[in-house]
Amino acid sequence: MWHGEGYWLVRFLFQRALALIYLLAFLVAATQFRPLAGEDGLLPIDRYVEHATFRERPSLFYLVPSDRAIGLAAWSGVALSLLALVGAPYWLPDPYATPASMALWASMWLLYLSFVNAGQVFYGYGWESMLLETGFLAVFLGAGGVSPPFVVLLLLQWVLFRNMFGAGLIKLRGDECWRDLSCMEYHYETQPIPNPVSWFAHHRSKAFHRLETLGNHVVELAVPFLYFAPQPAAALAGAATIGFQGWLMVTGNFAWLNALTIVLAIATFSDGVLTAFLPITAPAAAPTPLYLEVLAIAVALLVVGLSVYPVKNMLSERQAMNSAFDPLHLVNTYGAFGSITRDRYELVIEGTTEEELTDDTEWRAYEFKGKPTDPEQRPRQVAPYHLRLDWQLWFAAMSPSPYRSPWFPRLLAKLLEGDDGVLGLLAENPFDEPPEHVRATRYRYRYTTPEERAETGRWWERERVGSYVQPMSLDEFEDRGPQRRRLR
Structure with missing residues (x-):
């Protein structure tokens, strides 16, 4: 042998x-x-x-x-x-x-x-x-x-x-x-x-x-x-x-x-x-x-x-x-990481219970089990368990357009419905009742330096890049149908 x-x-x-x-x-x-x-x-x-x-x-x-x-x-x-x-x-x-x-x-x-x-x-x-x-x-x-x-x-x-x-x-x-x-x-x-x-x-x-x-x-x-x-x-x-x-x-x-x-x-x-x-x-x-x-x-x-x-x-x-x-x-x-991204982008999904939106509207973020959202949240150890939604959100954030991720608008709609199955995939739902509006914003994240972390306690610093999905209500999702959304 x-x-x-x-x-x-x-x-x-x-x-x-x-x-x-x-x-x-x-x-x-x-x-x-x-x-x-x-x-x-x-x-x-x-x-x-x-x-x-x-x-x-x-x-x-x-x-x-x-x-x-x-x-x-x-x-x-x-x-x-x-x-x-x-x-x-x-x-x-x-x-x-x-x-x-x-x-x-x-x-x-x-x-x-x-x-x-x-x-x-x-x-x-x-x-x-x-x-x-x-x-x-x-x-x-x-x-x-x-x-x-x-x-x-x-x-x-x-x-x-x-x-x-x-x-x-x-x-x-x-x-x-x-x-x-x-x-x-x-x-x-x-x-x-x-x-x-x-x-x-x-x-x-x-x-x-x-x-x-x-x-x-x-x-x-x-x-x-x-x-x-x-x-x-x-x-x-x-x-x-x-x-x-x-x-x-x-x-x-x-x-x-x-x-x-x-x-x-x-x-x-x-x-x-x-x-x-x-x-x-x-x-x-x-x-x-x-x-x-x-x-x-x-x-x-x-x-x-x-x-x-x-x-x-x-x-x-x-x-x-x-x-x-x-x-x-x-x-x-097989193969992995044939290319390496130089910048990290993240999608931050937020909701509000306010029916009328103003510049003073309070938005609260949904927290996920693995992907970074809160800059002060220490990165988590989840592997070898597989967080499939979190992984797909990483891919989605690479593109400035949600059209490349056909499941993403449906995710927002389910958050507006308060869908128990989808909410179970999240780490934290900031709402007791479903929100009136949700939005998604694209950010560029970077690690804090040792000096910044010592001063602020943050693991990440982030910079807003642009709107990924503008504020939408459930009625707007339903009125516009599954194929056409006001997305950008």
Whole structure:
């Protein structure tokens, strides 16, 4: 074997860690999918049904587009994830453990595929495809006292390689700041959802930022080739990847992107390496069942065939990042931060209970769970949980026009209606009763300097850029219809 003998313990740890990621993903679906993309969501599920075919984007919700089905699927996914987390298939005797494991992991994969394909822009992230690709391969790892098919571990390393190497390539081909090593001078301030450590990381020296940018290139462009090397080189490459992803988790909120990459890196280890450094022992495993070996080889052939377009894309000068090339998201292309924004823009949404608007009207801001609004609010740690609305507000703020975010006017209308589902996505609703008017203003945010923060206690300073949506009442929204709004 390429990486040494024994992978029972590697599989055991990998499955528990992946089950935890699935659990988070299904909890997010249970609490957020319906107000975002349900029957009466910001992007209603009927919109998905009307604009896609089942063959293009297969989902259970194409067949049953209802909130009841969404809730049932999400909470079923939570229950199945808990079974996987506690290793339920391992409780069964060996002739039944592997089939039970395959059924469990296949069910989770099918359920989550339904959410990703029906979630529209709110599920358009690279880590959704990566979870599906990883989850599909997990179906064929087996369980109980038998050894996992080694070829499946190689396929997991192949996912990890494309994730890391693709990210490295798109950076070199993208923003010039990756080539002159200055990108990290902007990244911590302008990333989608900063966390409490981001402010401190931003204020490190230029020399520190250049060194970490260079380190980023080494870990993403050189280290991945060692995933396929003999031990202990493969494990050292995996450890470097885990350390790199751990730093990203400490300094930012990227949902479960970093956590899932760490889970994939487990496949670069062997039982011998793990037992040498951890106070655990691996049991003697029986040979992999023949039927599982045959299935694993068939999956490997499928992956090889489906890898053609992702590899062509990865090597192309016009490389696209985070794209799926098949409706089942079996083999995908990945990448992150091919370009870095230099300025941070935020949308501040405010409401008022006053019916007549004057220059003295009192406006109160809605607070979100992750994205910055109040300059005095310390950035929050939310990852690996995924705040989908907050992420989309970061994208929306990049453009001065709300027309590029068709869900945004509907968000404002639901705030005027006092919609419980949408309000549940917020951290704070400043109104006991729905407001009479709402508006959205676009600001440019920057971190305070250490001197400014010592003096004011603020984490941010902000400058008003312009109106994003002028004050609107619910009657005005209804009178103007869904297609034409007085927006600018």
